[in-house]
Structures are given as structure tokens and as C-alpha cells.
Amino acid sequence: MTTPILRRTAADLAAAIRTGELTAVEVTETFLAQIDAVDDQVHAFLAVDGERALETARRVDAKREAGEPLGPLAGVPIAVKDLLSYVGLPTTAGSRILENYRPVYNATVVQRLIDNDLVILGKTNLDEFAMGSSTETSAFGPSHNPWDLDRIPGGSGGGSSAALAAFEAPLAIGTDTGGSIRQPASVTGTVGIKPTYGGTSRFGVIAMASSLDQPGPCARTVEDAALLHEVICGHDPLDSTSIDQPVPPVLEAARSGDVRGMRIGVVTELGGEGYAPGVEQRFQEAVALLQDAGAEIVEVSCPHFVYALPAYYLIMPAEVSSNLARYDGMRYGLRVGDDGANSVEQVMTLTRGQGFGEEAKRRIILGTYALSSGYYDAYYGSAQKVRTLIARDFDAAFAQCDVLVSPSTPTTAFRLGERVDDPLAMYKADLCTIPSNLAGNASASFPCGLAPEDGLPVGFQVIAPPMADDRLYRVGAALERALVQRWGGPLLDGAPLLAHSLLAPTDEEK
Amino acid sequence: MSLTPDDVARLAALARIELSPAELAKLAPQLDVILESVASVAAVAAGDIPPTSHALPLVNVFRDDVVTGSLTQQQVLANAPDADTGRFRVPRILDEEA
Numbered sequence: 001m002t003t004p005i006l007r008r009t010a011a012d013l014a015a016a017i018r019t020g021e022l023t024a025v026e027v028t029e030t031f032l033a034q035i036d037a038v039d040d041q042v043h044a045f046l047a048v049d050g051e052r053a054l055e056t057a058r059r060v061d062a063k064r065e066a067g068e069p070l071g072p073l074a075g076v077p078i079a080v081k082d083l084l085s086y087v088g089l090p091t092t093a094g095s096r097i098l099e100n101y102r103p104v105y106n107a108t109v110v111q112r113l114i115d116n117d118l119v120i121l122g123k124t125n126l127d128e129f130a131m132g133s134s135t136e137t138s139a140f141g142p143s144h145n146p147w148d149l150d151r152i153p154g155g156s157g158g159g160s161s162a163a164l165a166a167f168e169a170p171l172a173i174g175t176d177t178g179g180s181i182r183q184p185a186s187v188t189g190t191v192g193i194k195p196t197y198g199g200t201s202r203f204g205v206i207a208m209a210s211s212l213d214q215p216g217p218c219a220r221t222v223e224d225a226a227l228l229h230e231v232i233c234g235h236d237p238l239d240s241t242s243i244d245q246p247v248p249p250v251l252e253a254a255r256s257g258d259v260r261g262m263r264i265g266v267v268t269e270l271g272g273e274g275y276a277p278g279v280e281q282r283f284q285e286a287v288a289l290l291q292d293a294g295a296e297i298v299e300v301s302c303p304h305f306v307y308a309l310p311a312y313y314l315i316m317p318a319e320v321s322s323n324l325a326r327y328d329g330m331r332y333g334l335r336v337g338d339d340g341a342n343s344v345e346q347v348m349t350l351t352r353g354q355g356f357g358e359e360a361k362r363r364i365i366l367g368t369y370a371l372s373s374g375y376y377d378a379y380y381g382s383a384q385k386v387r388t389l390i391a392r393d394f395d396a397a398f399a400q401c402d403v404l405v406s407p408s409t410p411t412t413a414f415r416l417g418e419r420v421d422d423p424l425a426m427y428k429a430d431l432c433t434i435p436s437n438l439a440g441n442a443s444a445s446f447p448c449g450l451a452p453e454d455g456l457p458v459g460f461q462v463i464a465p466p467m468a469d470d471r472l473y474r475v476g477a478a479l480e481r482a483l484v485q486r487w488g489g490p491l492l493d494g495a496p497l498l499a500h501s502l503l504a505p506t507d508e509e510k
Numbered sequence: 511m512s513l514t515p516d517d518v519a520r521l522a523a524l525a526r527i528e529l530s531p532a533e534l535a536k537l538a539p540q541l542d543v544i545l546e547s548v549a550s551v552a553a554v555a556a557g558d559i560p561p562t563s564h565a566l567p568l569v570n571v572f573r574d575d576v577v578t579g580s581l582t583q584q585q586v587l588a589n590a591p592d593a594d595t596g597r598f599r600v601p602r603i604l605d606e607e608a
Contacts, residue, residue, distance in 0.1 A: 104585040197565045211564045240571040241564075310548035321525060328526070330600050332589035344601045345526065353528025361527055365518060366541060368525045382551040384561030389554065391562060423540055424547055440565020466565075 002504040005030045006167040007493075010076045010224040013170060017075040020064065024057035024075030028119050030502070031077045035121065035168045037500040043143045044153075044163035046082050047089050048122035053077065056119045063117070072227050074117035079169040081160050082123035083130055084215065085204040086110045093206045094128040094138040094156075097327050097334045097355030107204025108236045109173060109215050116231045121169055124159030128357045129324065130180055130208045132156050133429035136420050137359040144416070145188060147456055147495050151413040154184025154429075160218050161188040165492060167503050171228050172218040177208050178312055179409070179433025181216050182445035186408035186459025189447040189491045191225045191476065192218050194433075196466045197440030198243035201236035209319035210241075212312075212437040220492060222446065222476040226254035229469070245467060253470035257477030260294030263401035264475070269305040270406035270432045270461075278451025282458040283407045286448040289482040290405075290475065298401055302393035307386045308435045313427060314370045314383035315438070321367030324360065327352060362423065391439045398465045403475055406432050408445035408459030436463050444472040446479055447491045457491065513538050513545070 005027060008016070016022040032050050039045055060075040085091050085103035092098045106114065113120060127137040135143045135158035143158045145151040146166040153162035160172035161184030174181035176194035185192025193216045200215045207213060217228035229250045236242045266287060271280060291297050329335035329351035330344070337350035356364070370379040397404055409429050419426040436443035441463060448460035460479060464471040484490055493506040515534035518541065522529045529537070583596055592599040 101589055104581060104588055237573050241566055241568060243566070304554065307551055307554055310551045313544060313548050314551065325526075329591060331598055333591070335591035338592065338601050340601075342601055343605070344603045347601045348526045349523075349528045352526055356527065358533075361522075361529070361533070362537060362540065362544075364525050364527065365521045365537065366544060368521045369513075369541070369545070372521075372524070378552050379548070381561065382555035383548075384563055385555035385559040386551045387562040388559050391565075424543055427544075438565070 001502065003030055003502050004504045006034055006503050008170070009221050010073060010170040010219060011221070011227060014073050014076050017060065018064065018070050024060040024119065025054060027075060028053050028057040028077055031121060031169055034502050037502055038166050038498045039168060041144065041149055041498055042146055042162050042166045042168070043141060044124055044159045044166060044168055045079070045122045046092060046125050046140055046159070049089055049120060052088065053119050053121050056117070060117050060119070071116045073171070073231055075119060076171060077119045077121045077169055078113060078171040078173065079121050079124045079160055079163040080110060080113070080173045081126055081157050081175055083126055083175050083206045084110050084173060085206070086120065086123065089123055091123070091206065092140070093130070094126045094140060095355065095357065095360065096139045097351070099139070099334065101333055103204070105204060108201035108238055109232045110204065112232050118171070118231070124157070124163055124172065126159055127156035128360050129206065130156035130175055130177060131320070131359045131363055133179070133183055133426050134416070134419065135159060136416065137357055139357055142416055145413045146498060147188065148413065151415055151456070152187065154187040154413070156180040157184045157218065161185055161190055161192070164188065164190045164218060164220055165495060166498060167501070170220065171224060173215060173232070174218045175205055175213055175215045176437065177212045178316065178437050179430040181218060182433045182443060182459065182461060183409045183429055185218060185445040187413035187457060189457030189495065190218060190220055191222055191444070191446055192216070193225050193229060193444045193469070193472060194436060194442065195229065195233055195469055196243065196442040198241050199233050199247070199442070199467070199469060201239040201242050203236055203238040207323040209316040210323060211319060212316060220490065222473055222480050223254045226251040226473050243467065248467055248470040250470050250473045254473040254477045257474060257481050259290055259475055259478040262295045262403070262474070263298055264290055264295045265298050265300035265397055265401035265404045267305065267404050267406045268299060268301045269303070274410050274428070275407060276411045276451060276453070278453045279407045279411060279458050282449035282451060283460060286460045286479055286483070287405065290478060293478045293482060300397045300400060300404060302397055302435070304386065304389040304393045305435050308390055308438060309427065309431055311383040311386035311390070312434045312438060313366070314379050315387065317363040317367030318370050318380050319367070320363045321371065324364055327355065387438050390435055394435070394439045394441060402464070403471050404463040406461045408432060408461040412451045412454055412456035412458060432461055441466045442469040442472055444476060446476040448479065448483065449491070450494065513542050
């Protein structure tokens with residue numbers, strides 16, 4: 001049995017629920033059934049919360065029947081990365097050290113989903129503490145890319161991207177520290193937005209590198225991402241780095257898609273050697289489409305971007321070593337070796353040795369080294385200066401153009417296992433996405449086609465100045481419009497059908 | 511410069527992480543490769559460039575001084591590995607000789 005509900009956009013589902021064409025319960029049951037049918041192959045979810053999801057859906061349907069107004073995404077199911085606190089389910093961060101941790105308060109982003117009547121289906125898989133580009137560092141096993149189950153769904157938010165691409169949810173929440181929303185979106189043919197740093201609240205999001213972490217929307221269409229952006233973004237007094245300004249008009253921009261007269265800068269340094277030919281080809285084609293749509297294309301150089309990856313791999317581990325010091329086995333989480341003889345320090349050391357996985361240990365020790373006396377100036381101190389140089393590159397570039405563009409990641413999805421024992425190769429997946437985190441501006445990945453050599457999705461990155469998030473959506477919408485017309489339908493229509501999937505065939509296949 | 515397993519053991523002790531000899535042997539060369547690849551930052555970071563520690567130059571963010579709810583004792587202790595009469599129970603904090 002198949003159903004046409006799964007392919008519908010979040011915007012369309014919300015409208016159908018408002019008009020009574022569909023009930024929220026019917027929609028929720030359909031996505032839960034799809035999770036049941038395909039998640040043993042994809043492993044997008046760490047926890048599915050079917051009963052509570054249906055309860056929420058029933059409440060939305062009752063509201064509608066009572067004639068109460070419904071919000072723009074009321075009744076629409078959503079998957080949440082297991083890095084955000086949500087009362088009633090474990091929040092593991094993909095780590096053994098938090099395996100049985102159950103938060104006692106909600107993340108602000110989660111609270112806004114609840115307040116806006118979205119239906120939370122469950123929590124999605126991620127690399128341990130969001131450290132990775134493949135979900136392979138998750139203590140609970142990797143997720144699989146629905147385009148090719150032997151390949152990575154990206155990371156760290158690979159559970160969220162895989163859930164979208166497998167039609168297990170129409171919307172998802174991700175977090176992005178060095179590309180963890182955009183790179184998974186890129187390799188799964190979905191849309192991922194990293195809002196301006198401070199645009200979404202980090203309250204209740206388990207911290208990796210606090211000066212870089214930013215939650216954001218994941219979706220299958222640009223308009224759906226914008227609808228979710230408006231629900232989750234905006235000032236939060238519980239996060240001292242939250243920006244107290246109105247949310248940029250992202251929905252209006254997503255619906256307009258008018259790029260006439262926009263100046264779009266192609267970043268010279270983000271391309272060339274090390275980039276897959278199919279990635280470069282689809283990227284260039286997308287640039288040409290934007291030009292056809294009336295944008296002016298300019299070439300921009302950001303000479304210090306080559307130092308972004310090195311600077312990031314000093315700044316991020318430094319913050320990691322500090323943030324993860326809280327997992328000491330005293331107040332919550334795993335405790336190992338408390339035998340009455342061991343001292344508190346011995347228990348901490350044993351707990352952290354057993355509770356953290358390989359990548360978390362690698363980064364904590366790297367950060368400890370970078371911050372240690374004698375090396376501080378050469379490593380962490382220099383990296384902070386490079387951060388200034390990168391911000392200056394952006395300032396100079398945005399003086400010449402409205403947005404910057406590049407491929408989202410140098411290659412398409414690599415094979416599971418291919419880079420696990422080569423940390424440096426793994427880190428390079430974030431080569432294009434890291435500069436935005438260091439500068440704190442807004443950034444997104446949109447699908448721009450399949451690489452001819454392997455038939456896998458390619459992502460198109462758009463970067464806008466801080467608090468100009470609407471420009472991401474304007475460009476994304478223009479691109480989506482032109483590409484869907486060229487393809488004759490959304491890119492995901494071309495994804496292979498998973499075994500037992502409830503997805504109805506596309507119009508073409510019918 | 512290159513990190514030996516002994517160096518890594520010292521760093522792991524500072525970070526309070528128990529590592530097996532096999533882990534030390536595996537981590538040392540990996541950390542070496544990473545450190546070598548990030549060393550280039552020192553070459554471009556001239557003395558007159560101010561450091562950036564945060565993308566948002568915010569200082570002194572205040573909120574109104576109003577009383578709000580807080581977590582209950584029960585909530586705070588809900589995830590404790592071990593609790594006793596409303597408190598966290600922890601292993602001994604002093605040496606035997608002390």
C-alpha cells in the first residue's frame with residue numbers, strides 16, 4: 001500500500017490540515033508508518049515517540065474542529081536532532097555518556113515547535129556530540145543515505161537529513177557548528193539552513209563549540225524551510241548571544257525568489273583541486289541559471305579561506321575541551337568505577353574514558369593541547385587572529401556583492417567506512433562550510449542536481465551577511481524554481497525507492 | 511615536533527580521560543597529522559591582528575530583574591547517578607592519607 005501524503009510539502013500538508021482535507025492524525029500516522037517501514041534500513045531515528053505524536057495531532061484536530069486558529073505549520077510532523085533537549089525522551093547527543101539522560105526542560109527551539117503545534121515524531125541520529133561528517137561517530141551506529149544505503153547521509157545531522165530524504169518526516173531540526181546542517185543537506189538532496197549566529201536560541205542545545213553552534217531548519221523545499229525558520233528563530237532571553245532584532249523576512253523572500261539585479265559572488269578559493277568534477281559541473285550550471293534569472297555574477301577572492309579549516313580545528317577543539325569538561329559523572333550521565341575505594345578523580349577519569357567515543361576523545365585532547373601553556377599563542381591565539389582575517393575577507397566580499405556562493409561540500413556522499421580512520425580526510429568534508437561559522441553569518445545548502453559520475457546529489461551553498469538570512473531564501477527559491485522546471489519535478493523524485501517504502505510513485509512513474 | 515604516546519597520556523590525564531595503551535598508540539600519530547596540518551595558522555597570524563573569540567561582539571547582556579521559576583530539587587536530582595537525602599552522592603574527594 002502506498003500513499004501520496006508522504007511526498008507533499010509541509011506547506012501543503014499544513015494547508016490541507018487547516019481546510020480539513022486531511023486530519024493531523026492521518027498525516028502523523030502516515031509518517032509513523034513510513035518510519036516503521038524503512039527506518040531499519042536508514043536508521044535515521046534514535047527514538048520514535050509515536051504515542052505522544054498522535055496525542056499532539058489529536059489536539060490539533062480538536063482545535064480545528066473548535067474553530068480555533070491554527071499556526072502556519074500546525075499538525076505537521078517534524079524530526080528533531082538528538083542534541084536538543086526534549087522532556088519525555090532521552091537526549092543522548094549520540095554518546096554513551098548520556099545514554100540514559102532525560103532532560104528536565106525543553107530547548108527553546110523545541111518549545112517553539114510545541115507552542116506552534118508541530119508534531120514531534122522523535123529524535124534523530126547524529127555524530128557523537130555533533131562531532132563528525134558522517135554519523136559514524138554516533139555511539140548508536142551510523143545512519144544511511146537513502147540515495148545509496150552504503151553511503152553516508154552527512155554529519156553530524158545525518159539522521160535529520162536521512163529522515164527527510166527517506167520521506168520519514170517533512171521537516172527536521174539540525175544544528176550547525178562547522179557544516180552539520182549544510183553538508184548533510186548537500187549529500188541527501190535536501191535543503192538546510194544555518195541562520196545567522198544568534199538568530200536561533202542555543203538554550204537547551206547540548207554544547208559542542210559555543211561560539212560556533214547554531215540550530216536551524218532542514219526541509220525538502222525552500223518554502224518549507226522558511227516556514228520553519230519563522231517558527232524557531234527570534235530573540236530568546238535564555239541565550240545571552242541571542243540577537244534581539246526582528247527575524248529577517250525569510251518567508252516573503254522564499255515566495256518571491258526574485259534575484260533580478262542581485263550581485264552574486266562566486267568564491268574563487270572554494271573550487272578547483274580536490275573538488276569532484278560533477279560537483280563543479282552542477283555548481284556552474286546553477287550559477288548560469290541564476291544569471292538567466294537576472295542576477296549579476298561576479299568573481300570574488302577570499303584569500304584567507306584556505307586557513308579556515310586549520311583555524312577551526314584549533315578553535316572548535318579548544319571550546320570542546322572546555323564544554324565537555326561537564327561530563328564528570330557526578331550530577332548526571334554515566335558514572336563508572338564508583339566502588340567505594342576509587343576517588344572522585346579516578347571515577348571521573350574512568351567515566352570519561354569509557355563514556356566518550358574516539359572522536360570526542362581526539363578533539364578533547366587536541367583542545368587541551370592547543371590551550372596548554374607554551375602552545376597557546378602558537379595555536380589557539382593564532383587561530384583567533386585568523387578568525388579576524390576571515391571575517392575581514394567576508395566584509396570585503398560583501399562590499400562587492402549581496403551573497404556569496406560555492407559548492408556546499410567538495411564531493412558527493414562518500415562510502416560508509418571510507419574515512420573513519422583518516423580524521424583529516426573526514427574534516428575536509430566541511431571545507432566550504434566552516435568559514436561561515438567562524439564569521440557567524442547566514443548560510444544555506446540547496447540541492448542543485450546529481451553528479452553525472454555517480455548519480456548522487458550535489459549541494460549549492462549560499463552565504464549572506466549577518467541578519468540577511470532572507471537573501472539565502474531569495475536565491476534558493478530562484479534556483480529551486482529554475483531547476484524543478486528543468487528536471488520536471490523535485491530532485492528527490494529521482495531517489496531510488498527503499499524496500500517496503502509507502503511512497504507513492506511519482507506522476508511520471510504512474 | 512611530534513607527539514609521543516607519553517605526551518598524549520599526559521594530556522589525557524589533564525583532561526581526566528582514561529586511555530588504554532592501544533588508544534594512546536593510535537591517537538599519537540593521528541594528533542600529529544592534525545597538528546601539522548593546522549600549524550599554518552601561525553604563519554599568517556601577525557602581531558597586529560586583533561583576535562576574535564566570538565562572531566558577535568556582545569558585552570553585558572542584561573535581562574529584567576524579575577523572579578521566575580526554577581527547577582525543583584526532584585528535577586535537579588532526576589538524572590543523578592547516585593543521590594542521597596536530597597543531595598548528590600559523590601565518591602571520596604580526599605586522599606586516604608589526608
